[in-house]
Amino acid sequence: MNTTQSWIVVADDAAATGLVGAARTLGTEVVAVVAGRREVADALATAADRVLWLGEPGEAPVEAFAPAVAALVAQAAPRAVVGATTPSGRALLGAVGAALQAPVLSGIGTVELSGDQVVVTRSVLGGVSEHRTGVEGTAVLAVDAGAAVSGTPAAAVEEVAGEALAGARVTEVRPRERAGVNLGAARTVVAVGRGLKAREDVALLTELAGAFGGELACSRPLAEGVDWLPKERYIGISGQHIAPELYVAVGISGQLQHMVGVREAGVIVAVNSDKNAPVFSQCDYGVVGDLYQVVPALTAALKGGA
Numbered sequence: 481m482n483t484t485q486s487w488i489v490v491a492d493d494a495a496a497t498g499l500v501g502a503a504r505t506l507g508t509e510v511v512a513v514v515a516g517r518r519e520v521a522d523a524l525a526t527a528a529d530r531v532l533w534l535g536e537p538g539e540a541p542v543e544a545f546a547p548a549v550a551a552l553v554a555q556a557a558p559r560a561v562v563g564a565t566t567p568s569g570r571a572l573l574g575a576v577g578a579a580l581q582a583p584v585l586s587g588i589g590t591v592e593l594s595g596d597q598v599v600v601t602r603s604v605l606g607g608v609s610e611h612r613t614g615v616e617g618t619a620v621l622a623v624d625a626g627a628a629v630s631g632t633p634a635a636a637v638e639e640v641a642g643e644a645l646a647g648a649r650v651t652e653v654r655p656r657e658r659a660g661v662n663l664g665a666a667r668t669v670v671a672v673g674r675g676l677k678a679r680e681d682v683a684l685l686t687e688l689a690g691a692f693g694g695e696l697a698c699s700r701p702l703a704e705g706v707d708w709l710p711k712e713r714y715i716g717i718s719g720q721h722i723a724p725e726l727y728v729a730v731g732i733s734g735q736l737q738h739m740v741g742v743r744e745a746g747v748i749v750a751v752n753s754d755k756n757a758p759v760f761s762q763c764d765y766g767v768v769g770d771l772y773q774v775v776p777a778l779t780a781a782l783k784g785g786a
Contacts, residue, residue: 481618483596485509485558489549489576490524491542491568492516499562500527502591502623506560506598513552515545515572515642525635534642539649542568546575548642554579560591560598560619570622577620585613586622661695661712668694668726669745671715673738674701675731675752675771679708684775685730691782692726699732715741731771734759751775 486507490496493516503510512528514521521533532552534545553561553576563573565586577584589601589610598619602611663669670689676682682696689696696713703714715722716738723744730751732738739762742748750763751774760766767774 481557481559483507483559485511485556486560486562487511487513487553487556487558488524488528489553489561489563489569489572490514490516490520491564491566491572492520492537493564493566493568496520496564496569497523497527499564499623500524502621503560503562505591506562506593506619507558511556511558513549515542515549518637521637525637528635531635531637532640533637535639537644540644541648541650543571544644544648545642546572547645550575550579552640552642557618560621562621562623565622565624573620573622580618580620582615582618582620584620584622585615588621588623591621591623661710663695663697663713663715663720663722663724666695666722666724668692668728669697669715669722669724669742670694670728670730671697671699671732671742672702672709672730672771673699673732676702676708677772679706681772682708684772684779688728688730688775688779688782691779692728694724694726697722699738717741729759729763730775732759733757734762 484507486503488499488503488510490512500510510528511530512524513532514524515534516537518536521531524531534548549572561576563569573584585600585602587603589603591600594614597614597616599612599614600621602613670685670692672685686696697715698709698713700714700716700719702708703711714720717740719741721741725746727742727745728749734757748763750759750766751769751771752759753770755768
């Protein structure tokens with residue numbers, strides 16, 4: 481194993497220059513492998529010590545270069561390999577992990593060296609607890625890229641041979657429509673769950689959120705089950721994790737999968753018709769009642785107070 485090097489694997493994302501900081505703590509030399517456009521490789525040249533570029537991808541998706549990336553990394557056997565938590569980043573890391581017969585660790589909070597080991601602190605069970613893991617051999621890490629790094633190019637971009645999987649090509653690109661909401665910046669968030677009976681009733685909660693001057697969110701079933709609200713508004717283990725000053729949970733039972741997403745909230749208010757709902761053991765204030773009666777009354781009171 482080359483203990484002086486750490487590598488980063490990058491798909492078609494110039495913002496991945498933010499990965500260099502994490503890699504720098506684990507090796508004196510940072511080598512970037514880029515499976516994407518030349519401008520991405522040029523961006524990495526401002527932060528990494530070496531940049532290996534597989535050439536223009538053409539019609540091939542960057543994921544099709546995963547075996548070529550894995551072969552380069554496996555040959556070098558660095559102390560650590562760092563990639564982004566994006567779908568394409570995970571594809572590259574998965575191939576690298578398979579080539580090295582090493583697990584890919586995600587949900588990472590901190591990374592440090594302890595002797596010959598890479599030690600990572602990871603969030604587990606949706607953030608309920610943390611786990612420290614010491615890695616023997618090459619550590620393969622999926623991390624959030626963080627802020628992009630820019631500067632004067634210091635490294636030359638080296639073009640290396642790397643074939644994409646035969647037959648893989650991009651036939652169409654359809655940008656995903658996003659809700660354009662930033663729940664993390666909201667001081668007040670009103671969320672609704674399965675207590676809502678019909679899609680058109682979302683308007684009741686939209687009005688309540690507006691009366692609070694906040695944003696509307698939801699539990700997972702409303703975003704990934706019935707599609708009443710966009711996935712960007714879903715709060716929970718695999719959704720948004722937020723810390724508003726006030727969180728109002730309406731018609732949400734309060735299972736662990738949801739509540740870990742708001743464990744940093746300042747004040748939690750719950751409205752539920754089931755007095756035994758788990759949410760009442762986790763909120764600061766609770767209202768046992770029918771949301772179809774409570775929500776309009778609360779909205780009217782807020783508007784009247786204004």
